Amino acid sequence: xxxxxxxxxxxxxxxxxxxxxxxxxxxxxxxxxxxxxxxxxxxxxxxxxxxxxxxxxxxxxxxxxxxxxxxxxxxxxxxxxxxxxxxxxxxxxxxxxxxxxxxxxxxxxxxxxxxxxxxxxxxxxxxxxxxxxxxxxxxxxxxxxxxxxxxxxxxxxxxxxxxxxxxxxxxxxxxxxxxxxxxxxxxxxxxxxxxxxxxxxxxxxxxxxxxxxxxxxxxxxxxxxxxxxxxxxxxxxxxxxxxxxxxxxxxxxxxxxxxxxxxxxxxxxxxxxxxxxxxxxxxxxxxxxxxxxxxxxxxxxxxxxxxxxxxxxxxxxxxxxxxxxxxxxxxxxxxxxxxxxxxx
Amino acid sequence: xxxxxxxxxxxxxxxxxxxxxxxxxxxxxxxxxxxxxxxxxxxxxxxxxxxxxxxxxxxxxxxxxxxxxxxxxxxxxxxxxxxxxxxxxxxxxxxxxxxxxxxxxxxxxxxxxxxxxxxxxxxxxxxxxxxxxxxxxxxxxxxxxxxxxxxxxxxxxxxxxxxxxxxxxxxxxxxxxxxxxxxxxxxxxxxxxxxxxxxxxxxxxxxxxxxxxxxxxxxxxxxxxxxxxxxxxxxxxxxxxxxxxxxxxxxxxxxxxxxxxxxxxxxxxxxxxxxxxxxxxxxxxxxxxxxxxxxxxxxxxxxxxxxxxxxxxxxxxxxxxxxxxxxxxxxxxxxxxxxxxxxxxxxxxxxxxxxxxxxxxxxxxxxxxxxxxxxxxxxxxxxxxxxxxxxxxxxxxxxxxxxxxxxxxxxxxxxxxxxxxxxxxxxxxxxxxxxxxxxxxxxxxxxxxxxxxxxxxxxxxxxxxxxxxxxxxxxxxxxxxxxxxxxxxxxxxxxxxxxxxxxxxxxxxxxxxxxxxxxxxxxxxxxxxxxxxxxxxxxxxxxxxxxxxxxxxxxxxxxxxxxxxxxxxxxxxxxxxxxxxxxxxxxxxxxxx
Numbered sequence: 001x002x003x004x005x006x007x008x009x010x011x012x013x014x015x016x017x018x019x020x021x022x023x024x025x026x027x028x029x030x031x032x033x034x035x036x037x038x039x040x041x042x043x044x045x046x047x048x049x050x051x052x053x054x055x056x057x058x059x060x061x062x063x064x065x066x067x068x069x070x071x072x073x074x075x076x077x078x079x080x081x082x083x084x085x086x087x088x089x090x091x092x093x094x095x096x097x098x099x100x101x102x103x104x105x106x107x108x109x110x111x112x113x114x115x116x117x118x119x120x121x122x123x124x125x126x127x128x129x130x131x132x133x134x135x136x137x138x139x140x141x142x143x144x145x146x147x148x149x150x151x152x153x154x155x156x157x158x159x160x161x162x163x164x165x166x167x168x169x170x171x172x173x174x175x176x177x178x179x180x181x182x183x184x185x186x187x188x189x190x191x192x193x194x195x196x197x198x199x200x201x202x203x204x205x206x207x208x209x210x211x212x213x214x215x216x217x218x219x220x221x222x223x224x225x226x227x228x229x230x231x232x233x234x235x236x237x238x239x240x241x242x243x244x245x246x247x248x249x250x251x252x253x254x255x256x257x258x259x260x261x262x263x264x265x266x267x268x269x270x271x272x273x274x275x276x277x278x279x280x281x282x283x284x285x286x287x288x289x290x291x292x293x294x295x296x297x298x299x300x301x302x303x304x305x306x307x308x309x310x311x312x313x314x315x316x317x318x319x320x321x322x323x324x325x326x327x328x329x330x331x332x333x334x335x336x337x338x339x340x341x342x343x344x
Numbered sequence: 345x346x347x348x349x350x351x352x353x354x355x356x357x358x359x360x361x362x363x364x365x366x367x368x369x370x371x372x373x374x375x376x377x378x379x380x381x382x383x384x385x386x387x388x389x390x391x392x393x394x395x396x397x398x399x400x401x402x403x404x405x406x407x408x409x410x411x412x413x414x415x416x417x418x419x420x421x422x423x424x425x426x427x428x429x430x431x432x433x434x435x436x437x438x439x440x441x442x443x444x445x446x447x448x449x450x451x452x453x454x455x456x457x458x459x460x461x462x463x464x465x466x467x468x469x470x471x472x473x474x475x476x477x478x479x480x481x482x483x484x485x486x487x488x489x490x491x492x493x494x495x496x497x498x499x500x501x502x503x504x505x506x507x508x509x510x511x512x513x514x515x516x517x518x519x520x521x522x523x524x525x526x527x528x529x530x531x532x533x534x535x536x537x538x539x540x541x542x543x544x545x546x547x548x549x550x551x552x553x554x555x556x557x558x559x560x561x562x563x564x565x566x567x568x569x570x571x572x573x574x575x576x577x578x579x580x581x582x583x584x585x586x587x588x589x590x591x592x593x594x595x596x597x598x599x600x601x602x603x604x605x606x607x608x609x610x611x612x613x614x615x616x617x618x619x620x621x622x623x624x625x626x627x628x629x630x631x632x633x634x635x636x637x638x639x640x641x642x643x644x645x646x647x648x649x650x651x652x653x654x655x656x657x658x659x660x661x662x663x664x665x666x667x668x669x670x671x672x673x674x675x676x677x678x679x680x681x682x683x684x685x686x687x688x689x690x691x692x693x694x695x696x697x698x699x700x701x702x703x704x705x706x707x708x709x710x711x712x713x714x715x716x717x718x719x720x721x722x723x724x725x726x727x728x729x730x731x732x733x734x735x736x737x738x739x740x741x742x743x744x745x746x747x748x749x750x751x752x753x754x755x756x757x758x759x760x761x762x763x764x765x766x767x768x769x770x771x772x773x774x775x776x777x778x779x780x781x782x783x784x785x786x787x788x789x790x791x792x793x794x795x796x797x798x799x800x801x802x803x804x805x806x807x808x809x810x811x812x813x814x815x816x817x818x819x820x821x822x823x824x825x826x827x828x829x830x831x832x833x834x835x836x837x838x839x840x841x842x843x844x845x846x847x848x849x850x851x852x853x854x855x856x857x858x859x860x861x862x863x864x865x866x867x868x869x870x871x872x873x874x875x876x877x878x879x880x881x882x883x884x885x886x887x888x889x890x891x892x893x894x895x896x897x898x899x900x901x902x903x904x905x906x907x908x909x910x911x912x913x914x915x916x917x918x919x920x921x922x923x924x925x926x927x928x929x930x931x932x933x934x935x936x937x
Contacts, residue, residue: 048778051620064783064795071775072783073619075612076638082568082609086616086624087775089566089600094620094776112612115605308602315596319565320621320774322598324740327563327623328702329589331735337557337589338732341547343502 008044008240016041018066028180028206029059029128033066035183036097036126039190040067043238043262051087051094055080055109058135059101059128059206067097078109081116084123085308090320092309095194096123102143103133106161113163117170117199122307124193124200127163128180130208131219138211145292149216164299165285167201168278173302174200175281177295179224180207185296188234188264192298195239197259198307205294218292229288231297233267256301266298275301350380352535353412354401354485356419357429361393363475364421366503366514367482368399372548372727373499374491375403379542383409383843385726385920390573390665396425403537409728410844413924416535417488419481421461423447438533440484442477457529459484464520468513479514483521487529489537493522548727551719551840554694555627555653556581557733558701560589560599563740564651565622568602568613570632573665574721575655578627611636614650614714615643619784621745621774623705627653630672631662633679640714641680642786644809647761647770649708649715649743656720658918667918668721670839674893676716677867683806685813687820688716688867691723692842696865698733700821709743711816712772720888722920723840744771752779759791761805768812813868820866823873830858833934834880836873838864838894840920841886847923848886852930864894874902882909882937884930888916911937 004012016037021030040050052072054060060080063072075083084096105113105127116125131144138150142161149155167175174196178186186204193200205224207213213220218227232254239261254266254275266275274280281300288295317326354371358364365386372384382403389395400411414434420426420441427447433439435453444462465476486496496518504510555578559567569579583601590598604610610626617624628636633654643650656672658664676688687707689700700717708715744765746752752773760782761770770791773779782793789805790796826849833852837845845861852859862876877883877898885895892912899907913929 046778048781049776051775052783069778069781071773071777071781073616073775074783074785074787075615076642076786079608079612079639082604082612083616083619085602085609086566086568086613086618086622087620088616089602089613090617090622090624091620091776111605112609115609119602309600312600313595313597314600315592315598316594317592318776319598319600320617320776322563322565322592324563326592326598327565328561328736328740333589334561334733334735338545338547341549342545342732343498343547 007041009046011041011047013037013041015047015069016067018068019064021062021065023058023061024210026209027058028130028208029062030065031180031183032126032128032186032204032206033062035186035190037066039187039194040097043191043194044240045095045194049093049095051096053080053084053096053098053123055100055104057101057104057133059099060104062099062128078104078107079112080104081109081112081121085116085119085121088121088123088309091318092122092314093318097194098123098125100125100127102127102129102131102141106142106163114166114170117167117172117201119308120173120198120305122198122309124190124202126190127201127203128206129163129203129219130206130212131217132208132211134208134211138208145218145289147292148218149214150212151214151217162285162289163203164201165282168282168285168300171305172201172300173198173305175300176202176298177205178202179205179228179294179296181221181225182228182296185230185234188236189298191236191238192234192258192262192264195258195260195262196303198303198305224294227293229293229295231273231284231295231299234297235265235267237263237265259303264298275299348534349536349538350403350405350540352403352416353414354417354419355415356399356401356421356481357425358397358399358421358478359424360389360391360395360397362421362478364397364399364478367478368401370482370496370499370503371485372401373502374496375401375537376548376729377498377542378491378495378537379540380537381405381407383726383728385411385722387919388666396422406847406850408847408923410847410923411920413922417485419485421445421478421481438488438535440481440488442481455531455533457484457488457525459521459524464524465517468516476513476517479517480521480524483518484525484529486518487522487525488533489535491537493519495539543731545731546729547732548729549694550577550725550727551691551694551697551723552577552655552725553581554697554730554733555701555717555719555724557585558698559625560585561736562702562705563623564599564625564705566600566602566613566617566624568604568610568624568626570604570607570610570628572629572632574657574725575627575629575632575653577725578653578655607632607635608639611639611652614652615639615648618643618649618708619775623651623708625651625653625705627655629655629657630659630675633672633675637680640686641682641684643714644680644684644686645786646784647712647772648784649712651704651708651715651717653717653719655724656718658916664918666721668840668888668920669916669918670720670888670893671916673718673889674896676718677897685810685868686714686716687711687813687816688718689821690718690838690865690867692839692863692865694723694728694730695733697723702736706738706741707816707820709745710741711769711812712743713813718839720840722843728843744769746771746773746779747777749779760793761789762791763808767815768808817868818871820870822870823865823876824863825860825872825876827860828858831860831880832858832882833860834876834883835859835861835886835930836864836877836883836894836898837861837886841888844921844923844926848927848930851923851927855931867897868901869898874906877902877906877910880909882911882934884911884913884933886913886926886930888921889914890916
């Protein structure tokens, strides 16, 4: 008899899987999809309570490849945040897991990215960042580093847009950077993001194996492996099983309690990085950029910012579940409205 | 009956931002409460302060609501337009002007009455002299028209609700204006306002506020909007009414309001809300529709319900932002790339703004697509009479919505996009339900919602979508027909032209024509429209745009045999339609036949 591993809500991991990927073999995005499956399973999220959101591009195709038991919406280019906003307003109980790319977010969708953060929409926003437009055959995107070079074409001479720096400047409460090849770090960060209430931005460097995996590309596997400045080891401990197998180091470490009672443990390695200090987070990002490095880990955390639906003072029942009596004022109220206009 | 009693046009020329709107509304409401059939048009600039603005008030015993073709009483306050306003007047016009502007009125053929309005206002309150000056012409006008001051007080109290000091100051100014006129203007004039029996139920309201209220009664759950003239007051109206009408037992609000970063985001939020099972809506004008078009196509193709109100202003481009037009109709009907077709509801009265306000959500969920409400600046931002709004006569229609496994099991051979019932409308499930989870997409998809580039699958999907929208024709609001025995001439029109059609009809009848009218209230057009056209010898499609947009739609969809009796009269200059002008254009077309 085979032993089946079940999560806290008694589901096998296969319940979280999706369709077959049509991305290039070895694509970083597929690794991220696997991590999303793993994280949702380990966190014991009910698949029917998740909403998968995406825009357009290679990364935005991936919701077809994970969480097949969850509803999803593959929207239009750069507009995933607005569709997520509308859905969140009428059903605040859904867990929104969104995937976007660097083209989808940093160029065509920059406005919506910015404003979703400003509103502190309650969602996990994963950017699968490879510095190129893959589906249209490898044009540079706005996140490509100055001096980086893709397989074909010339060296990029423009300054990059750093999405973590932007999120930090905009007051986002959960900002992290990771690498599709760092499975352990990425899993812990995505699990933590799923336990966070409010906007969680995770910028994941995800090499494009077809157009930009040459060594001169700053987002290639080899380059990232050699230039990854890991801020800290990240461990996630879920609220329902506090004795999960985690090696807690003897030295200095920081524990952060998340909204659902889960914890994230950051084992500080030499650096003085303080995740509660946005200036320190920005310094880490800019310092790394200056040295052509990638800084990864949880850059900043603040769990006390109210979300959009909290700010709006909505009724407790998700609006999409209201019945006719709750959604339409009664006839007597219209009699009163008419009377008021008549001045009587 | 003296034809100058309750039959005249007042034109008030002021500068924007000088508070003249209060004075103008006081005149309008005074006459309305006296039971005089009256209408008001605000011709305002795209500006907050300083540019010229005109307010036209028309009293008409026949109930004509168009601005009128000539001015009988001109009030002149604005030095910037002074010379032009004076020069434009027909002989015999009564002029009331502010002497303190110190500009000449060189019109011996007119009857000019001056009053030192600014000087008098300064005595009441030096700081507010500029604003208060406008109250003096209210007094002067009341004197000339023979309006009793008691009738004015009611309108002043309603304008400055509860602000005792403001009521007192403004009434003082009006009384001083009346006294000054009585003492100094010693010529009896021909125009008089006489009280009539007023239906106590009627009141004046802007179309946009009616739309807002209709939406609130339609169960709106999510309003996303981006400010744009002339639609902002729809959103502001909803926001205003939510606390009173849409607070739940737990004290929370049952509609989320988001001021979006742009119209693209506003449309995206509508789709998100509709996809997640809510009733989402946004309101905008032509420039916003241009930006929303990509999402409108997604709504059509992925079959996501939503509501967009377009309060039309003058295009193309930024156009004339504070003027009126019916220039967006063909864009709404076929918005977005590829083959699309959208349902458009076209109110012509404030009662219909309210009714289509709530019905739009039912149509959206029934047909699982974007529904447009199509209003315009004239209907939306001017005040029109109603006898009171009528409560929705039907329960909310959530359409083919599957909420649990039992309901799913009841649908044989279910697939998200499968035409199980033969009406082109499939069943849908909601995120959060766990029932038939699929990934919605704007890419090609098969009957189960799975990605597909198959030629037959695509072609069949597009045919079904056409069948679905086409099937809505006779379910949408039917046209309003006013038919003559002699089926000589039919006029097909829509929207705010309703307010001018009676006068156009009377002008044409006075020329010996027998005129039937057909007001189209929705697209795709009702089968009644087609039979109306076939019954009449000749038909004119009358509209406020350059190209004849409804004419184009009819010509594309009607049987070729009817096209010979269909003609276009399309004209737009940004102004609300004047009956004489449009009648002449109709006569010209008839003469050319």
